[in-house]
Amino acid sequence: MQPFRQHHHMETTDMSDGAGSGISPVLLRQLHATTDLDTLLGRILKLALESAEADRGSILVLDEAGSVKHQILARPGQTPEFATYSVLKVMKDGLGGWVYTQRQAALLRDVTQDPRWVILPQDQWETGSAMAVPFFFQERVSAMVIVQHEAKEAFDTPHLERLQNLAQALANTLEMARLIFRATMERNALYTLLERIPQPLLIIDDANRITFASQLALPYFAAPPIKKLMTELPEGEGLLQAMRTLRGEEQTTQPLKVRTSWPGRTSLKMSVRDLQPLGLVVTFLE
Numbered sequence: 001m002q003p004f005r006q007h008h009h010m011e012t013t014d015m016s017d018g019a020g021s022g023i024s025p026v027l028l029r030q031l032h033a034t035t036d037l038d039t040l041l042g043r044i045l046k047l048a049l050e051s052a053e054a055d056r057g058s059i060l061v062l063d064e065a066g067s068v069k070h071q072i073l074a075r076p077g078q079t080p081e082f083a084t085y086s087v088l089k090v091m092k093d094g095l096g097g098w099v100y101t102q103r104q105a106a107l108l109r110d111v112t113q114d115p116r117w118v119i120l121p122q123d124q125w126e127t128g129s130a131m132a133v134p135f136f137f138q139e140r141v142s143a144m145v146i147v148q149h150e151a152k153e154a155f156d157t158p159h160l161e162r163l164q165n166l167a168q169a170l171a172n173t174l175e176m177a178r179l180i181f182r183a184t185m186e187r188n189a190l191y192t193l194l195e196r197i198p199q200p201l202l203i204i205d206d207a208n209r210i211t212f213a214s215q216l217a218l219p220y221f222a223a224p225p226i227k228k229l230m231t232e233l234p235e236g237e238g239l240l241q242a243m244r245t246l247r248g249e250e251q252t253t254q255p256l257k258v259r260t261s262w263p264g265r266t267s268l269k270m271s272v273r274d275l276q277p278l279g280l281v282v283t284f285l286e
Contacts, residue, residue: 032173037181041072051162054147061143094118095132100141105133107160110152128152133163135171142175200284238262246272
C-alpha cells in the first residue's frame with residue numbers, strides 16, 4: 001500500500017490562525033493561551049479524535065534529540081514500565097518511527113496489511129485503521145498524534161487533512177508548553193539544590209521580584225516573600241539598599257558583602273551577587 005505523503009508546502013505553510021483546522025477562533029485562542037503541558041495535550045488529543053472521528057488515540061511529544069518525553073497513550077492505566085515499552089516499540093518498529101524518520105503523515109486504511117502497524121502485548125482492542133500526523137516546529141518533528149478506529153477503511157484523505165491542519169495550527173503552542181514545562185522542571189531541580197545550602201538564600205529577578213526564598217530565609221520576613229516585589233515588603237528597603245550598592249560597584253562576578261537596614265534589627269549583613277540569567281542571589285550572613 002502506498003503511504004499518504006504530506007506535501008512539502010503542508011510542512012511550511014503558516015496555519016497558526018487555525019484556518020482549515022476546524023477549530024473555532026475562540027477555542028484556538030484558549031488553546032494558544034494554555035501553557036500547562038498535560039492540559040494542552042489532553043485538549044489536542046480530544047480535538048484530534050473528534051476531527052478524525054476516531055475511537056482512540058495517542059499523542060507523543062519529542063525533544064530536540066527525537067526522544068519521547070511526554071505522552072498520552074491510547075490505553076490509559078498502563079504501568080510505567082509497559083508504557084515505556086509501548087512507546088519505544090512504536091518509535092523503533094512501528095508507525096511512530098516511520099512518521100519521525102520519513103517526516104510524513106500516514107494513512108493506514110487496513111492495519112493488517114501494513115507493516116508499519118505493530119501489535120503490542122496485552123492489547124485488548126481491535127484496530128482496523130489508523131492515521132498518524134507529525135507536528136513540526138522549525139522543521140523539526142516535535143510531536144505526533146496517532147489515532148485508531150476498530151473498523152477497516154474508517155479513515156480517508158479528508159480525515160487526514162483535517163488532522164494535519166490541526167497539527168499545523170497548534171504545533172508552536174505545543175512546543176512552547178513543552179519548553180515551559182522543561183524550564184519549570186529545571187528551575188525546581190535547581191531550587192531543590194539551593195535548599196541544601198546551609199545559609200538563608202534569596203533569588204531576585206530583574207523586575208525586583210523575589211522568585212525563590214529558602215526555608216532558612218523565611219524567618220527573616222514577616223510574611224512569605226515569594227513572588228513579591230521589593231516595594232511590597234517591609235524588608236524590601238534593606239534589599240533595595242543592597243542592590244543599589246551592588247550596582248554602584250564595578251561589574252564583577254564576585255559576591256559583595258554589605259550591611260543594610262532590616263525591620264526588627266539594627267542592621268543585617270548579607271552577600272549579594274549577580275548571577276544571570278538566574279538573577280540576583282542574596283545570602284544572609286547572620
